[in-house]
């Protein structure tokens with residue numbers, strides 16, 4: 001079975017398992033886990049932020065960020081197809097008590113500075129104030145689009161000008177950085193906080209990081225405890241996370257394989273595929289996606305339904321060049 005559903009399906013390799021086994025640990029709720037502390041320092045260094053915090057999932061990292069940046073009754077502004085809005089169970093309403101205002105970022109999900117200015121609401125006797133702007137890069141539901149540091153900076157600056165903090169959902173930030181040939185820090189410098197996942201393209205079994213200024217991360221740490229994300233001997237998770245950081249550069253291989261997959265699938269009758277920007281391939285299907293996926297499954301290929309006529313395929317650490325060829329052949333035979 002070739003599993004293209006998500007880049008989260010990877011299994012930790014021997015190096016990660018050994019790192020977990022051998023990790024020095026302590027109680028991280030007391031701040032005493034040396035491996036967690038090392039990971040947090042490493043990620044803060046990579047992103048060039050003052051601090052970073054290990055959280056169990058990307059969702060929790062985003063939700064802690066929204067909660068930390070806002071007061072109850074304010075507004076979160078984000079892109080219409082953003083993960084925070086679409087795929088996190090109305091978390092901002094539930095955990096932070098905020099209302100969400102969406103902006104349509106078009107086909108690539110890029111929010112312009114003028115859109116940010118138009119969405120901004122000044123608090124008054126009648127209106128909730130804007131509490132935070134959330135951006136996403138790569139933009140998952142828009143097909144893994146890799147937004148440039150300049151475009152992120154432009155939108156973020158428009159928010160900062162009116163005193164609004166900016167959170168970057170960078171679940172796949174390293175994919176964006178590799179696609180643009182820049183460092184992840186080139187994005188982080190423009191935003192207040194950034195979340196990135198260790199458990200997606202980098203291949204760690206568990207874990208995401210929330211990074212930003214010391215004062216914000218200190219408050220985020222309290223919210224992590226509140227949300228039930230205070231973990232004890234979490235060095236067991238941090239150690240494979242540290243090992244996963246060395247998988248950043250190889251993301252280019254996933255992007256190359258995604259290109260090849262897209263080109264191959266586009267040649268199959270009944271499927272249309274735009275060239276991908278990173279490791280996510282969105283396939284438009286003539287027939288209902290659900291029925292198409294059943295055929296693929298019988299042929300040994302798993303992918304995710306993303307819409308009535310849309311399928312998402314992800315390349316990742318556990319997908320080889322041979323797998324790409326085999327997947328294209330299987331899909332062609334299934335159609």
Ligand SMILES: *Cc1c(COP(=O)(O)O)cnc(C)c1O
Nearest residue numbers: 057058059060083136140169171
């Ligand atoms: C996967 C993802 C998340 C959530 O990460 P989990 O670890 O699955 O909770 C958040 N944002 C984006 C853009 C994602 O793709």
